[in-house]
Amino acid sequence: MASDSTIDTPDADRVYLFDTTLRDGQQTRGVDFTVADKAAIARALDQLGIDYIEGGWPGANPTDDRFFAEPPKMENARIVAFGMTRRPGRSAENDPGLAGILDARVPAVCLVGKTWDFHVDVALEIERDENVAMVRDSIARAVTVGREAMFDCEHFFDGFKANPDYALECAEAAYKSGARWVVLCDTNGGTLPHEIEAIVATVAARVPGTHLGIHCHNDTGNAVANSLAAIRAGARQVQGTINGLGERCGNADMMAIIPNLVVKMGMTTNVGADKLTQLTSVSRMLDERLNRSSDPHRAYVGAAAFAHKGGLHVSAVQKDPKTYEHVEPGIVGNQRHILVSDQAGRSNILARFAEIGVEIDPKHPKIQRLVDEVKEKEFLGYSYDSAEASFELLARRLIQGVPEFFTIERWRVMDERRFNARGDLVIESEATATLTVGGTAHHEVAVGNGPVNALDTAIRKALTPKFPAIQTMRLIDYKVRILPPARDGDGTDATTRVMIESEDETGTTWRTVGVSPNIIDASIAALSDAITWKLLRAGAAVPKTDA
Numbered sequence: 220m221a222s223d224s225t226i227d228t229p230d231a232d233r234v235y236l237f238d239t240t241l242r243d244g245q246q247t248r249g250v251d252f253t254v255a256d257k258a259a260i261a262r263a264l265d266q267l268g269i270d271y272i273e274g275g276w277p278g279a280n281p282t283d284d285r286f287f288a289e290p291p292k293m294e295n296a297r298i299v300a301f302g303m304t305r306r307p308g309r310s311a312e313n314d315p316g317l318a319g320i321l322d323a324r325v326p327a328v329c330l331v332g333k334t335w336d337f338h339v340d341v342a343l344e345i346e347r348d349e350n351v352a353m354v355r356d357s358i359a360r361a362v363t364v365g366r367e368a369m370f371d372c373e374h375f376f377d378g379f380k381a382n383p384d385y386a387l388e389c390a391e392a393a394y395k396s397g398a399r400w401v402v403l404c405d406t407n408g409g410t411l412p413h414e415i416e417a418i419v420a421t422v423a424a425r426v427p428g429t430h431l432g433i434h435c436h437n438d439t440g441n442a443v444a445n446s447l448a449a450i451r452a453g454a455r456q457v458q459g460t461i462n463g464l465g466e467r468c469g470n471a472d473m474m475a476i477i478p479n480l481v482v483k484m485g486m487t488t489n490v491g492a493d494k495l496t497q498l499t500s501v502s503r504m505l506d507e508r509l510n511r512s513s514d515p516h517r518a519y520v521g522a523a524a525f526a527h528k529g530g531l532h533v534s535a536v537q538k539d540p541k542t543y544e545h546v547e548p549g550i551v552g553n554q555r556h557i558l559v560s561d562q563a564g565r566s567n568i569l570a571r572f573a574e575i576g577v578e579i580d581p582k583h584p585k586i587q588r589l590v591d592e593v594k595e596k597e598f599l600g601y602s603y604d605s606a607e608a609s610f611e612l613l614a615r616r617l618i619q620g621v622p623e624f625f626t627i628e629r630w631r632v633m634d635e636r637r638f639n640a641r642g643d644l645v646i647e648s649e650a651t652a653t654l655t656v657g658g659t660a661h662h663e664v665a666v667g668n669g670p671v672n673a674l675d676t677a678i679r680k681a682l683t684p685k686f687p688a689i690q691t692m693r694l695i696d697y698k699v700r701i702l703p704p705a706r707d708g709d710g711t712d713a714t715t716r717v718m719i720e721s722e723d724e725t726g727t728t729w730r731t732v733g734v735s736p737n738i739i740d741a742s743i744a745a746l747s748d749a750i751t752w753k754l755l756r757a758g759a760a761v762p763k764t765d766a
């Protein structure tokens with residue numbers, strides 16, 4: 220029977236959330252958390268309302284040792300130490316690996332063990348009864364030392380298909396030894412939702428669903444569906460990771476599991492409607508920590524999850540968002556976006572005007588001209604759906620005009636590769652730029668670590684004295700794409716598209732685009748839009764004279 224020091228089970232629809240970002244997520248290719256990362260992620264999960272946070276494997280590496288030596292204080296969650304059952308031929312009391320896990324200063328442990336006879340024969344190379352004894356002894360030991368004990372049934376579904384009696388014997392051994400949760404793992408991730416549902420329902424006849432958990436991998440793209448299928452069959456603990464991090468193709472994505480459980484299936488979790496709004500920021504926080512771009516297409520929390528591009532969609536969304544949205548974006552802390560591109564109609568343009576605060580008669584003849592111009596420019600290589608600041612300038616120029624804060628009259632760059640007097644290799648660019656500001660020409664020279672950096676510096680030198688607002692803006696992303704010529708007969712010259720993302724001191728970010736056969740010219744066009752947009756937002760005035 221389950222140990223006493225456990226989280227209780229108040230109602231049959233309550234599903235316990237178990238996050239393994241810090242353990243299985245750490246097994247993701249390219250992911251290497253620091254102790255500080257782990258503590259910060261644990262705190263965010265705690266605030267979100269996750270019940271269990273698997274922190275790692277004490278004894279497996281110095282990072283996890285440090286984390287468990289001083290686990291972060293939690294308000295709601297229980298930190299769980301992960302590890303494996305005792306080694307064959309040792310007693311649970313005398314197994315250094317198991318002792319390392321049980322010594323961790325946390326209230327719960329999750330021990331993994333074999334439940335597929337093939338693994339016992341081939342990977343462990345031991346008698347099957349000895350494997351069952353390892354499960355039994357290790358869980359009993361965890362309970363004896365006062366831990367809430369959980370057992371991860373590794374390869375449970377493959378094991379059940381091969382030898383159901385043996386898989387069940389292992390699961391039952393854990394339960395009868397006091398495991399609060401017996402977690403059925405689709406370790407190789409090859410099981411499909413209908414199989415999961417049928418197998419979990421069978422197991423629930425032997426181990427009550429209120430003590431069953433599910434841990435799915437995404438090797439068939441079904442990890443979330445499989446997790447939900449297990450809950451339908453009665454399991455009441457679900458394991459997953461933020462953004463589906465995890466070994467190989469990843470684990471089930473907690474960012475999708477939680478809203479599906481709460482909003483679609485009506486289950487009770489510790490993440491109620493009030494906390495569900497944190498999901499998008501938790502998802503983005505993880506990507507920030509990992510220093511990688513967030514996947515815009517991630518269900519519920521991606522930047523494109525509620526972005527509408529097709530003209531037919533936007534026209535209907537304007538009338539009622541339910542026409543093309545399965546839930547209201549705000550419930551998970553996300554936002555609706557209306558994109559403008561060559562897929563746009565008048566509705567997209569009008570929606571964007573409303574967003575940027577431009578009042579316009581929907582029948583204004585210039586709206587159709589703007590739609591046509593966007594389509595023509597996209598054909599030539601521009602991309603406005605992710606360069607909303609350039610679109611805003613294009614639209615404002617056509618409809619109401621934009622002040623000519625400055626004009627870039629001329630520029631020139633020289634690149635140099637040389638060895639300096641100390642014999643160090645130096646690669647440097649020198650740029651000159653001539654700009655007109657308030658009717659006066661300014662000529663500036665600057666050096667940089669590349670041609671765009673040098674020109675950016677020269678342009679800012681000319682503009683900053685007149686427009687201090689640009690002092691705090693900085694370039695945070697720069698992307699180049701080489702496109703084929705738009706029209707037959709344009710020669711073999713490719714077109715270059717540059718997308719720039721800028722940020723200012725308030726944390727506001729904006730994106731601009733430039734297109735030209737020349738990469739530097741395209742960069743300057745995107746940069747010029749970025750500066751102009753910032754000046755417009757800052758309410759800057761065009762200097763009348765250069766006095």
Ligand SMILES: CC(=O)SCCNC(=O)CCNC(=O)[C@H](O)C(C)(C)COP(=O)(O)OP(=O)(O)OC[C@H]1O[C@@H](n2cnc3c(N)ncnc32)[C@H](O)[C@@H]1OP(=O)(O)O
Pocket residue numbers: 243246276278279280303304305306307331332333342343353373406466
């Ligand atoms: C399905 C999962 O994701 S389980 C989690 C997997 N995660 C990890 O492995 C990450 C952390 N692991 C590690 O740092 C290391 O593997 C350690 C420290 C745990 C062990 O390292 P080592 O002692 O060098 O063993 P190694 O990793 O080479 O092999 C694992 C050993 O454990 C045995 N083993 C595997 N599962 C179990 C189990 N459930 N119970 C007992 N022994 C087991 C294997 O048979 C093998 O034994 P052997 O050394 O006699 O061949």
Ligand SMILES: CC(=O)C(=O)O
Pocket residue numbers: 243331371372373374404405406407434436
């Ligand atoms: C325990 C675990 O991570 C698995 O079986 O996939």
